[in-house]
Every structure is written in C-alpha cells, then in structure tokens.
Amino acid sequence: QAQVSESGGGLVPAGESLTLSCVAAISRFASRNVAWYRQAPGKQRELVASIDGNSVTKYADSVKGRFTISRDNAEKTVLLIITNLKSEDTAVYYCKTEFMGGDVWGQGTQVTVSS
Numbered sequence: 524q525a526q527v528s529e530s531g532g533g534l535v536p537a538g539e540s541l542t543l544s545c546v547a548a549i550s551r552f553a554s555r556n557v558a559w560y561r562q563a564p565g566k567q568r569e570l571v572a573s574i575d576g577n578s579v580t581k582y583a584d585s586v587k588g589r590f591t592i593s594r595d596n597a598e599k600t601v602l603l604i605i606t607n608l609k610s611e612d613t614a615v616y617y618c619k620t621e622f623m624g625g626d627v628w629g630q631g632t633q634v635t636v637s638s
Contacts, residue, residue, distance in 0.1 A: 525549040525622035527557075532616060532632030535608055543603040543632060545618030553596040555621055559603045561614035561634075568617070572603060608636045 531543040545557065558573035572592040573581045580592050591604040605612060615631040 525620070525627045527618045527620055527627055527629040529616060529618045529629040529632040532634045534635045534637055537608055537610060537636050537638050539608050540604065540606045541608060541634060543605070543616055543634070545601040545603070545629060547599045547601075547618075547620060549599070549620065549622055549627070552599040552620075557594065557601040557618065557620045559590075559592060559601075560617045560619060561612075562617070562631075563611070563614040566614075571616075574601060605634075608634075610636050610638055612636050 526548045528546050529543060531541065535541050554576040556573060556575045559571050560568050561571050562568040571583050571586050572590050574592045574594050578594060582590055589606050592601065594601045601618065612634060613636045615633050617631045618629045620627050
C-alpha cells in the first residue's frame with residue numbers, strides 16, 4: 524500500500540510565504556518522482572512542480588522564481604515553498620507519486636491567499 528499526505532495550507536496574506544509538506548508512506552521513496560499539482564475553483568488541475576529521484580526539478584512557467592520544490596528522502600518528505608503569494612495561487616494543492624504503475628494522490632491542502 525502507498526499513501527501520500529499533504530499539509531501546510533491555510534489562509535495567508537498576499538506577499539507572504541508558505542511551505543507545503545508531502546509525506547509519503549511508500550517503499551523506495553528515494554527513487555520515485557513526486558509532483559505538486561493545484562486546482563483552483565472552476566479550473567482544471569495543473570502541474571506546478573516536480574522532482575525526480577535524482578532531485579532534478581521542473582516548474583510550470585507560471586510559478587518559476589516563486590516556487591521551490593525539494594525532497595528529504597530520509598523523512599520521505601517533499602516540500603513546496605511558495606514565496607510572494609498571489610491571489611492566483613489560491614487553490615487546493617495536491618501531491619502525487621507513482622506506485623506499481625499507477626498514480627498515488629493525497630487528499631490535498633487548501634491554500635487561500637487574502638488580498
């Protein structure tokens with residue numbers, strides 16, 4: 524069985540920073556790709572950042588320079604640091620990894636940016 528769980532969301536003023544955590548209960552975590560997605564109200568879920576087993580990172584163009592993804596394999600955790608929060612960052616943020624050929628999603632954590 525494999526699970527991921529997100530935390531760290533909340534109501535945050537625009538311009539502030541926030542760190543989201545994704546904790547995995549999964550074997551061979553260090554070799555697995557992990558990605559963060561978000562889904563804003565009325566919009567499709569979109570990929571915002573990913574990190575592979577070699578810690579190579581990728582970002583959506585819309586978040587480059589403000590989002591940082593990192594991993595701690597000993598803690599089986601992937602962090603998403605968001606700086607200079609904007610109203611358009613308001614969304615449910617999801618963590619996703621892979622297990623036995625399928626995707627494993629968390630329940631999501633809500634980020635709401637207040638102006």
